[in-house]
Amino acid sequence: MRSLLTPSSPRANSGLAYRFGWWIGRAIVWFLMVSVGLTLLYKWVPVPITLTMVTDPNGFDKSWTPLSRIDRTMVSAVIAGEDAKFCSHTGFDKEAIEKAMQRNASSSRLRGGSTISQQTAKNVFLWQGTGWTRYARKGLEVWFTFLIENIWGKRRIMEVYLNVAETGLGTYGVEAGAQRYYNHSAARLSAIEAARIAAALPAPKRREVNTPSGFTRRHGNAIAARSGVVRSEALDACVYE
Incomplete structure (x- = not known):
C-alpha cells in the first residue's frame, strides 16, 4: 500500500522545517555560549593568538604587555589618531560611520569609520579582508563589539587593542x-x-615608522600634536579612572 505521507506532503515539509529550525536554533545557542564564554575568558587572560596572526604570510612577532607597562603617550596617540571619542561612545561612532558612508558613496576606495572597540573585536575574534565575507564579518563585529564594551570595559579594550593590533x-x-x-x-x-x-596602524604593511615620509610623516606629526589635546582634555580618562 502506497504511503499517503509523501516527501512533498504538508506534513513531511513541516517535519523538515522543524528539524531545520531545531538545528539553526541549536547553532545559535552554541554561538552565543562560545562567544560570551571567550569574551569572559579574555577579560582576564591575555589573548594568545588571532586568526590574523595565524594567516600572516610574514609570520608574527608579539609580546603581550600589560597596559601598566605601556607608556601613556601610546594611549593618547591611538585615541588622537584612531578614535577621539573612545571614552564617550558605547562602541560605535555614529557620526564617523555616516561620514564614511558618504565618502564611500562617491569613491571606489572604501574607507571605514570603525572605532577602537570595533577594531579590537575584529582583530581578536574575526578575520581581515574584503569581498562578500566582509559583510558577514561586519554583522559579527557588531555583536562582539557589544560584548567587549559591556564585559571588558574601556581599559581592557585598550589593553587588548595595543597588544593585538598589527604594527x-x-x-x-x-x-x-x-x-x-x-x-x-x-x-x-x-x-x-x-x-x-x-x-x-591603518596600513602597517605599507607605512614606514622608522623613517616616515610624505603622508605618514605629516600624519604622525599631527597625531603627536593632537595627543597633547587628548591629555589636556582628559579624552583618555576612561582608560585610567
Missing part, C-alpha cells in the same frame, strides 16, 4: 613594535615615537 610586517602589539623600531620597550615611548606607530 608592522609580521609585528603585532606596541611592545613588539617599539622593540622593532626603537630598540626599547613600550614603557618609555616619546610622543613622536608613539605618534608614528599610531600613524602606521
Whole structure:
C-alpha cells in the first residue's frame, strides 16, 4: 500500500522545517555560549593568538604587555589618531560611520569609520579582508563589539587593542613594535615615537615608522600634536579612572 505521507506532503515539509529550525536554533545557542564564554575568558587572560596572526604570510612577532607597562603617550596617540571619542561612545561612532558612508558613496576606495572597540573585536575574534565575507564579518563585529564594551570595559579594550593590533610586517602589539623600531620597550615611548606607530596602524604593511615620509610623516606629526589635546582634555580618562 502506497504511503499517503509523501516527501512533498504538508506534513513531511513541516517535519523538515522543524528539524531545520531545531538545528539553526541549536547553532545559535552554541554561538552565543562560545562567544560570551571567550569574551569572559579574555577579560582576564591575555589573548594568545588571532586568526590574523595565524594567516600572516610574514609570520608574527608579539609580546603581550600589560597596559601598566605601556607608556601613556601610546594611549593618547591611538585615541588622537584612531578614535577621539573612545571614552564617550558605547562602541560605535555614529557620526564617523555616516561620514564614511558618504565618502564611500562617491569613491571606489572604501574607507571605514570603525572605532577602537570595533577594531579590537575584529582583530581578536574575526578575520581581515574584503569581498562578500566582509559583510558577514561586519554583522559579527557588531555583536562582539557589544560584548567587549559591556564585559571588558574601556581599559581592557585598550589593553587588548595595543597588544593585538598589527604594527608592522609580521609585528603585532606596541611592545613588539617599539622593540622593532626603537630598540626599547613600550614603557618609555616619546610622543613622536608613539605618534608614528599610531600613524602606521591603518596600513602597517605599507607605512614606514622608522623613517616616515610624505603622508605618514605629516600624519604622525599631527597625531603627536593632537595627543597633547587628548591629555589636556582628559579624552583618555576612561582608560585610567
